[in-house]
């Protein structure tokens with residue numbers, strides 16, 4: 647069954663345009679800002695929103711998203727409130743929504759219940775960075791039953807054998823991590839993950855989205871060469887946390903324009 651996410655990616659591909667996924671931590675600095683950021687990011691050119699579910703020990707995150715997580719948790723963020731945020735978003739937007747969270751939160755809530763409740767609220771899939779493919783069989787089964795995407799990961803270190811194993815059954819998109827560090831804007835040579843993406847293409851037609859480190863329109867263009875989409879988190883979250891809302895939206899607009907200028911013929 648095609649999700650909102652699949653439809654959006656197919657439309658982007660048909661139009662020859664690269665996708666932009668914008669990561670926003672739910673409730674950072676507050677719920678009103680999260681809702682407004684989703685609405686305005688879509689207007690600025692975001693195709694997908696990755697909604698971060700804050701966790702106290704976010705091992706894959708650098709300082710910017712760690713701070714946002716702490717802020718959201720201090721502000722009283724809970725799984726119930728996150729569900730309410732998703733429902734609220736669905737009152738004004740049909741933008742594909744992918745959750746990003748750590749296993750602990752989901753297992754505590756009950757994974758199947760989590761998937762069912764977030765799906766019913768209007769979410770289209772999730773990213774769970776601390777559960778490797780070898781251990782995600784049960785999660786994959788539950789997600790497949792609910793037509794809910796569970797992102798697979800590839801990194802510069804992924805071997806062709808593992809790539810085949812993880813990519814062949816992947817639905818939604820494959821998260822292509824540009825480097826082996828944590829999230830956060832930094833200078834990265836995107837040709838390394840680019841080669842990995844080109845290899846992955848021979849195993850799968852599932853969209854490839856490159857993330858980690860992207861902080862400028864130029865970096866977005868470099869990261870997108872062999873991918874279908876780019877994922878931008880810390881650059882936007884950092885601005886939202888500093889109260890630079892308009893600046894965050896201007897960055898998304900600039901990335902949209904740069905990607906369209908570089909890759910879109912018309």
Ligand SMILES: O=P(O)(O)OC[C@@H](O)[C@@H](O)c1c[nH]c2ccccc12
Pocket residue numbers: 669696698706707711746773775828829830831857858859860877878879880881
């Ligand atoms: O912040 P960056 O470097 O732009 O990277 C994207 C990222 O924020 C988002 O996809 C994300 C936030 N937390 C994560 C944890 C694991 C994987 C991915 C993520």
